[in-house]
Amino acid sequence: MSGPRIPFPRSGHARAAVGALAAVGVAAAGLAAGVATERALVRRFKTDPTDRYADEPFDEQRYDQAVKLEMPDGTDIHVEVVEPTRPRPGNPTVVLVHGFCLDMGTFHFQRKLLAERGEHRIVAYDQPGHGRSGRLETGEYDLTALGRTLRAVIDRTAPEGPLVLVGHSMGGMTIMAFAELFPEMFGDRVIGTVLMATSGGLLAETKLVAPALLGRVGAPVLHMVGNVTRYGGPVIDRARRSTTNVAWLLTRRYGFGTARPSPALVSYVETMNSRTSADTVTRYLRTLATHSRFPALAALADTPVLVIVGDKDMITPVVHSEEIVRRLPHAGFVKIHDSGHVVMLEHADEVNDALTGFLETCGGAAS
Secondary structure: OOOOOOOOOOOOHHHHHHHHHHHOOOOOOHHOOOOHHHHHHHHHHHOOOOOOOOOOOOOOOOOOOOEEOOOOOEEEEEEEEOOOOOOOOOEEEEEEEOOOOOHHHHHHHHHHHHHHHHOOOOOOOOOOOOOOOOOOOOOOHHHHHHHHHHHHHHHHHOOOEOOOOEEEEEHHHHHHHHHHHHHEOOOOOOEEEEEEOOOOEEOOOOOOOHHHHHHHOHHHHHHHHHHHHHHHOOOOOOOHHHHHHHHHHHHHHHHHHOOOOHHHHHHHHHHHHHOOHHHHHHOOOOHOOOOOOHHHHHHHOOOOOEEEOOOOOOOHHHHHHHHHHHHHHOEEEEEEOOOOHHHHHHHHHHHHHHHHHHHHOOOOOOO
16 A cells, blocks of 8 residues: 555554554544454344344434535534424424544434424534534544534524433533533523443543543653654544454444344444544644543533443443433433444434433423
8 A cells, every 4th residue: 555654653643542542432443463264254243134223224314404504614504403393382393413434324313313303403513623514624623613603503503492412422422511611501502411331531441542541641642643644644534444344343343232133233333434534643642632521411400311331341331421410310311232433323212212202301291
């Protein structure tokens, strides 16, 4: 494979950071070295005549309005709005905020259910650098900026009326950054919050590989990461595309908790991962590494909160959700058996039951 020559870093910290880039989230999994049996394994795992999602039309969700929202930093944010077909007074607008290396399709089954019920307005958007949203021209991504992006989405698409915010992984962190910036929105506009497979601060137990590593080795590595981002992104992307079987296997291993997850779901998640460029991945590292917003949770103390996590989540393990619940003792807590990080896809029925039940406590019926 041709491409720019990158000097191999000599320091142990630098070598560790390069390893982190290969492991961050599930998105960079394709950098792992291929093995002779990878294709056979993928073929075997994908051969499942009982796969209930084999014919699921992913990425074909209905919407009534598509909005391109231009942010001050130059990124264009892709937003989709689904209007209720059976609106009920007092029912909140549901805002869906996805996680790192994914896109709004993460909430495929939740959006599908709510649209079929037709009782809630739905707002979904792709985070900067993800899905159909634009990328930063220069600099790094920042969780505070993501909180401001969420505010801009709300101001443009749901400027009045009650809201329920639903965030998965980095999406939950985005909601915490939003709460830190705009605590007055909670109780007034935001009448409920759902936090799925997320963290208030990346503790030592985290398996969100690069942030945990970078938090330990410090600033010199972050500087080196910036150079890898500038010079190595296209090379990394080509490597990922050339090792898609490895990426699929690692997505199955680290994204899911069930022993035999749906091959169609694994492929769907791996596709979302692969659409997130290496440039985007590396430019998010610093903000994820330094995320610590437990004090921001105080803004949620007087409104309903639901915390959902899979008991086999290897990205943001259960301890992170338990810490959120410890700080918000009024929160509902749903721990889903045999589920990994993409809990709302892997165990959609259980998550949907919990979500619709929660909406009933937030001023609007979901039946």
